[in-house]
Amino acid sequence: MADKPERDDVTGIETTGHVWDDDLKELNKPLPKWWVYVFYVTIIWSIGYWILFPAWPLISSHTEGLLGYSQRAEVRSEIQEARAAQSQFTEQIEAAELTEIRGNPELLRFAMAGGEAAFGDNCAPCHGSGGQGFKGYPNLNDDSWIWGGELEDIHQTIRYGIRSDHPDARVSQMPRFGIDGILNDEQINDAAEYVRSLGGLEHDEAAAERGAEIFAQQCAFCHGENGKGMQDLGAPNLTDAIWLYGSSKDDIVTSIQTGRGGVMPNFVGRLDDVTIKQLAVYVHALGGGQ
Ligand code: HEC
Ligand code: HEC
Missing domain, CATH: 1.10.760.10 (Cytochrome c-like domain)
Structure with a gap:
């Protein structure tokens, strides 16, 4: 590194004083004109921007800018x-x-x-x-x-x-025939067989016949004599293929035993x-x- 700027022998241009590999020197050439002008333009642009738009932070607020623009106000109005x-x-x-x-x-x-x-x-x-x-x-x-x-x-x-x-609320509760001992297991079994027959499902004919009587006495009041249900009482149609709690024998027995009582x-x-x-x-x- 040289102490004082010196001139390059070949071009006659001043060097920056930086030297690499003993003889590789950097010429001190001005920045390209186009670059300098673009640089000035950006400075002028930013000054204009500071004046027109919110730009400088102050202690508790910021400069507002002549245009009074605010993103927050824009979002609010949208x-x-x-x-x-x-x-x-x-x-x-x-x-x-x-x-x-x-x-x-x-x-x-x-x-x-x-x-x-x-x-x-x-x-x-x-x-x-x-x-x-x-x-x-x-x-x-x-x-x-x-x-x-x-x-x-x-x-x-x-x-x-x-x-x-x-x-x-819509209320109506099917009795808990099993839990409350209104029907015994055999009666519940028969009633379930009858319910399956109503739904066109495989069933024990003799049990279903006995179940039909129980149904008429205990169930028809809510589910209708034909088992087609009653919307005023929220008692589902038992003759279609749509089952809220399932159509298997076990599911139906559980429905009769517990009365279900879904809550919405x-x-x-x-x-x-x-x-x-x-x-x-x-x-x-x-x-x-x-
Ligand atoms: C007081 C009215 C009432 C009586 C009596 C009643 N039920 Fe119900 N039953 C309902 C209601 C209400 C539901 C719907 C319960 C729910 O949505 O949680 C229901 C649901 C059922 C279901 C379930 C249906 C499904 O889609 O999964 C079966 C099976 C059923 N009852 C059979 C019977 C049988 C058999 C009897 C007679 C032994 C009977 N019910 C007596 C009101 C009654
Ligand atoms: C916590 C569970 C739960 C939520 C949440 C719920 N439901 Fe329900 N809904 C149920 C149950 C359980 C039933 C059936 C009740 C019964 O057994 O009769 C039901 C029944 C219904 C029915 C009656 C269906 C019929 O066949 O008559 C309608 C309609 C319904 N819900 C609409 C809605 C809508 C709309 C919402 C949301 C705003 C909603 N539910 C939220 C549990 C829920």
Whole structure:
């Protein structure tokens, strides 16, 4: 390394004083003009930017900029616009009858979207993400309804629940024929055989005949003389192929012994009215609405 800048012999240009491998020296050449001009332009640009837009931090705030721009304000106004666009629909849904919502394509589309989202959050854990249900949790896609499949029925079920704590809940409890000793094991067995015969399932003819009598005395009051069920009492149809708790002999015996008594929570008070209406419309449209 040389102490003082020296001139390069060949080009006559001053060197920077940096030397490599004893004789490799760096020439002190100016920056390319284009680069320097771009550099000046960026400086001027940034000064303009500082003046127009929020830029410099101050102790408790920042410079506002002449244009008064704020990302936060922009987001706020976008949210307000989206809310206003939605409130137009939510207000209409709040005021409309359920059948009116179903009859109005625009409202229906909005209600279906809201209902689908709310279903995923609130109902899917019990009824499955597509409403297909699980043992003890009814399928909401089919047209077999325990408590009724009209819009109003579904709406009421969602609002007040089934055997929930709500005073307006749907209640009705099948007796615990086995646990409470109303029927003995043999009678329960016979009744189960009869229930299987109602459902067109394999059964013991003699036992089913005895069971028919028990059914008429103990069960027809709720499930109907023909076993087709009664929606006012939430007593399922026992003649179709749809079983909430299963159709095997054991499942049916357990149903008769314990009375089951599935519980669905009430949603009034947990969800707002508009969301509950959207859910009713959505569930109704899943496939089985009446
Ligand atoms: C904690 C579990 C649970 C949750 C959460 C739940 N349900 Fe239910 N739901 C049930 C059970 C259990 C039944 C059947 C009750 C019975 O045995 O009659 C039922 C029944 C129903 C029925 C009546 C079906 C019929 O055939 O009449 C509808 C409609 C329904 N649920 C809709 C919903 C909707 C919509 C939601 C979400 C807002 C929801 N459920 C959330 C457990 C639940
Ligand atoms: C007080 C009314 C009532 C009476 C009486 C009654 N049930 Fe029920 N039964 C119901 C209700 C309500 C349910 C639905 C329980 C639930 O959803 O958890 C039900 C459910 C059942 C089920 C389950 C159906 C399925 O889809 O899995 C069977 C089986 C059944 N009852 C058979 C009988 C038999 C047999 C008798 C007579 C020995 C009887 N029930 C008497 C109300 C009644």
